[in-house]
Amino acid sequence: MNTRLAPYLRVILPLILQVVFFQYVSVGGGWWYLGFHLLGILLLPLQRSGLSILLFSAVFGAAIDFTCHGGGLFMSSAVLMGLFIPIVNRLLAPREGYEVSDQPTISLMGSRWFLVRTFLLLFIHNTWMFSIEAGRWDLLLLAWGKATASTLLTTVIFALTLLLTQRKTRSR
Amino acid sequence: MRNLWNLITQYHIALVFFALQALALGWFVSSHGYPRGKWVKQSLAWQGAWNQKLGQWSRLTELDALNRELLTENAQLRSLVYAQENEGRELSIYGAQVVRFTWTSSANHFILDKGTKNGLRSGMGVSQNGIAVGRIIETSDAFSLGLPIINQEVEWSARIGHSGPVARLVWNAPDISRAQLQDLPRSATFSPGDSIVTSGFQGYFPDGLLIGWISDETPEFDGQFLTVGINLAADFRALNYVETMSVVDWESIEALSQSTPDAGP
Structure with a gap:
């Protein structure tokens, strides 16, 4: 694959897959929401500014809202996750900081870094999304249960996807 | 003016975040949770x-x-x-x-x-x-x-049997096989298993179309009215x-x- 195009494809492809296929996936009676477009946001380069991550997240979320009739729900959740991406990146930064060539993938940053980062960010996204979607206080506990289950399963799926699709390179 | 500009540049991410959230939540609230427009x-x-x-x-x-x-x-x-x-x-x-x-x-x-x-x-x-x-x-x-x-954003007009009282039918998430009949007069007589049909008042359906059956739950009293559990007929x-x-x-x-x-x- 052309190395210049790869970073863009890595971000856009999950969004296309979500719109075309994964929006129809309904597993476990709503207990597992697979937001595959979120993988695209999570794979935005580490050097991206907080502002551009926010804007990317908003566009991705709005695209899903537009195609899945979410009415702003996915945009709101993606924007919240986008706000936390630089914060979580700073929290998990190696002692010597990130290198210019670092990318947020398992092959470059290691599986532990990827799993913790993905879990934290997806948890923020899913908790917000399921809570708003619940619409009633008495459904909040159920919503948080769904958010936790979805986060765990989606983190595993994202890790497997990267393990299966990315070349093995050095791990930090 | 310079101070204001400094403030904006310092907190630009937070400002953009709140603007985008306002846009998204405004969209969500204006659509009342379901898509239209x-x-x-x-x-x-x-x-x-x-x-x-x-x-x-x-x-x-x-x-x-x-x-x-x-x-x-x-x-x-x-x-x-x-x-x-x-x-x-x-x-x-x-x-x-x-x-x-x-x-x-x-x-x-x-x-x-x-x-x-x-x-x-x-x-x-x-x-x-x-x-x-x-x-x-x-x-x-x-x-x-x-x-x-x-x-759960919409309400339906329903009747007990073909000649019973009319009441509001609402769905309370998340169980898709159950709903509730609300604002039923206390004087209404019914038994578990009685059919619930459309009243025809809203114009969406003709009257008499089956919606479900009264469940065997105990009715809840709400002032002069009753709330009754319904088992929905549709799968x-x-x-x-x-x-x-x-x-x-x-x-x-x-x-x-x-x-x-x-x-x-």
Whole structure:
């Protein structure tokens, strides 16, 4: 694959897959929401500014809202996750900081870094999304249960996807 | 001025975040949790076409074509039967296929493969095998978007049996097999297993279409009214071929209703 195009494809492809296929996936009676477009946001380069991550997240979320009739729900959740991406990146930064060539993938940053980062960010996204979607206080506990289950399963799926699709390179 | 500019540049991410959140949540709140508006029509046209393609790929036998023919024929027969049973009052019924249905959210919706060019319009009721399922809220040329009974943003007018009292039917997420009949007079007499049917007051459905049955839960008292649990008749996980309907003379009824002295401007 052309190395210049790869970073863009890595971000856009999950969004296309979500719109075309994964929006129809309904597993476990709503207990597992697979937001595959979120993988695209999570794979935005580490050097991206907080502002551009926010804007990317908003566009991705709005695209899903537009195609899945979410009415702003996915945009709101993606924007919240986008706000936390630089914060979580700073929290998990190696002692010597990130290198210019670092990318947020398992092959470059290691599986532990990827799993913790993905879990934290997806948890923020899913908790917000399921809570708003619940619409009633008495459904909040159920919503948080769904958010936790979805986060765990989606983190595993994202890790497997990267393990299966990315070349093995050095791990930090 | 310089201080204001410094403040904006210092907190620009927070400002953009709040602006985007306001936009997204404003969108969500203005749509009352379910999609409507101009953008829905465009989205519906694209998504409906894609959903239909996906559906075509998955259809491996000619059984589907046969089902469609039967659906159309069934719709015509139901129209005739209704007209005969109701002294000439007409009911337009059209067959359609569900190309998308969500049942895991609290604001569920469905998409049908027929639109305005097939005679469908917003406000039509949707049923499956004589059981009320939902209503259409938006149509494009070739597709329609609808809200099922299992959407907690909408209410339905329902009656106990064919001559019992009328009450509001609402769905409380997340159980898709149960709903509640609210504002029922305390004097109402009923037993578990009694059928709940459409009242016909809202104009989406004719009267007498089955919605479900009274469950064996103890009714809740709320002042002068009762709230009763309902077991819904429709199997929302198995929706496929449905019928859309509208009472043909509903516009005349609405016009009469508007012309009464109490009716507002």
